[in-house]
Amino acid sequence: MYRRIPRYVRAVITLLQENKHRAYLVGGCVRDLLRGVSPRDWDVATSALPSQVENIFPRVLPTGVEFGTVTVVCEEGQVEVTTMRRDGVYRDGRHPSQVTFGQDIREDLLRRDFTINALAYDPLQDELVDPTGGLRDLRAGILRAVGDPYERFGEDALRLLRAIRLSGQVGVEIEAQTWQALCALHGNLKSIARERIGQEVAEILALDEVVSPLTRLDESGLLKLIFPPLYSQNRYPPAVSLKTSGYLPPVLHLRLAGLLLGTAAAPLLKGLHLGKDFNRRVTHLIDHINGLRQVPPDPASLRYFLSRLGPENLKDLKLLALALGRAGGWEEKEGDAIHHRLGELDRLTDRSFPLSPRELAIDGHDLRQYLQIRPGPRVGAILEELWFEVLADPSRNRRDYLLSRARQMKPL
Numbered sequence: 072m073y074r075r076i077p078r079y080v081r082a083v084i085t086l087l088q089e090n091k092h093r094a095y096l097v098g099g100c101v102r103d104l105l106r107g108v109s110p111r112d113w114d115v116a117t118s119a120l121p122s123q124v125e126n127i128f129p130r131v132l133p134t135g136v137e138f139g140t141v142t143v144v145c146e147e148g149q150v151e152v153t154t155m156r157r158d159g160v161y162r163d164g165r166h167p168s169q170v171t172f173g174q175d176i177r178e179d180l181l182r183r184d185f186t187i188n189a190l191a192y193d194p195l196q197d198e199l200v201d202p203t204g205g206l207r208d209l210r211a212g213i214l215r216a217v218g219d220p221y222e223r224f225g226e227d228a229l230r231l232l233r234a235i236r237l238s239g240q241v242g243v244e245i246e247a248q249t250w251q252a253l254c255a256l257h258g259n260l261k262s263i264a265r266e267r268i269g270q271e272v273a274e275i276l277a278l279d280e281v282v283s284p285l286t287r288l289d290e291s292g293l294l295k296l297i298f299p300p301l302y303s304q305n306r307y308p309p310a311v312s313l314k315t316s317g318y319l320p321p322v323l324h325l326r327l328a329g330l331l332l333g334t335a336a337a338p339l340l341k342g343l344h345l346g347k348d349f350n351r352r353v354t355h356l357i358d359h360i361n362g363l364r365q366v367p368p369d370p371a372s373l374r375y376f377l378s379r380l381g382p383e384n385l386k387d388l389k390l391l392a393l394a395l396g397r398a399g400g401w402e403e404k405e406g407d408a409i410h411h412r413l414g415e416l417d418r419l420t421d422r423s424f425p426l427s428p429r430e431l432a433i434d435g436h437d438l439r440q441y442l443q444i445r446p447g448p449r450v451g452a453i454l455e456e457l458w459f460e461v462l463a464d465p466s467r468n469r470r471d472y473l474l475s476r477a478r479q480m481k482p483l
């Protein structure tokens with residue numbers, strides 16, 4: 072294991088130990104090292120107080136000093152260094168009311184969420200600390216709460232989502248009693264900030280394999296709390312929405328679009344706090360999936376549709392449409408029409424055509440000059456009219472043709 076730990080991470084531990092403090096790698100990074108996967112981040116637990124850590128390392132960020140966490144910044148990366156602690160009573164279903172700094176790694180591990188996360192490793196002594204049987208559970212493929220699962224979920228409801236995310240991410244099954252507690256306490260999710268829920272949901276939807284995590288979210292009642300309209304105001308049965316998302320590649324905007332396709336998605340997305348541009352991208356796709364049902368199949372209408380969609384989004388739209396079809400979201404007759412339209416749209420992108428009146432072979436300046444009209448809304452209206460003509464037949468996009476047509480339109 073030693074050699075798979077980056078040099079800078081080992082250096083942080085070495086320096087802490089040379090200063091007579093205890094220091095261990097802890098949590099997810101130990102879990103991932105044990106299963107041969109590259110950890111996403113490096114966490115160190117130490118007996119040193121945050122102020123002592125700040126004195127040992129030249130570059131330290133005060134990430135969460137009141138909870139004992141600072142970030143040690145190295146050239147090659149960062150290490151989160153947290154003072155070992157014992158948590159007090161949980162105040163609000165999320166945060167302990169007080170933390171007591173401690174010296175005992177076992178005690179620090181016992182306050183963690185799941186046994187496979189309650190692991191510590193000292194790379195210098197090559198010593199694994201595993202007070203809850205985390206290694207055994209990891210080998211057996213089990214996600215089990217540390218101690219009493221009702222207590223664990225009761226203390227911090229974010230663990231409800233972490234359980235489902237980690238089970239998918241690590242590829243472990245949620246143990247029966249842990250699952251029972253999770254289902255029983257799913258209502259506690261209400262105490263968690265929408266933003267934190269959004270982050271976890273985003274991580275779940277970006278997992279390679281999303282079908283079983285989504286199924287867990289559904290069965291536990293969590294999904295209904297996160298997206299109520301999926302169950303009450305959905306064009307499709309919830310099972311179809313879940314499957315649609317599951318048939319899409321692990322890309323967040325696609326998976327979310329697939330899941331929320333049948334709902335008024337905008338307010339739901341807003342609640343997740345994933346960013347305005349991101350939300351627009353998802354609703355844009357959803358709007359066009361619904362538009363695909365209605366667009367007449369003639370080339371002019373399809374070109375108009377494509378220009379509104381943006382040809383760069385056609386690939387996403389196709390993935391979404393096919394996933395919805397596989398999930399049973401298209402009616403039988405509708406399915407053929409959709410396939411036909413997607414084929415036509417594909418062919419239309421092969422030949423170029425102006426995607427807006429601004430891409431015509433003439434512009435407003437030409438019109439004003441040749442037609443002797445003043446600037447104003449009339450200019451834009453003529454250009455738009457010409458654009459529709461060109462959408463019907465792109466070979467019309469020539470100056471001579473457009474100007475002579477514009478002359479005919481002018482008196483209108």
Ligand code: ATP
Pocket residue numbers: 097098099100111112114182183184185188189227229230233
């Ligand atoms: P990831 O692979 O996403 O980094 P992780 O398990 O490492 O998963 P982190 O958020 O990096 O998750 O947290 C690091 C460790 O801190 C966890 O492994 C766990 O021991 C502990 N931890 C994190 N969040 C909680 C929580 N809500 N309750 C209890 N322990 C937690």
Ligand code: MG
Pocket residue numbers: 098099100111112113
């Ligand atoms: Mg981690």
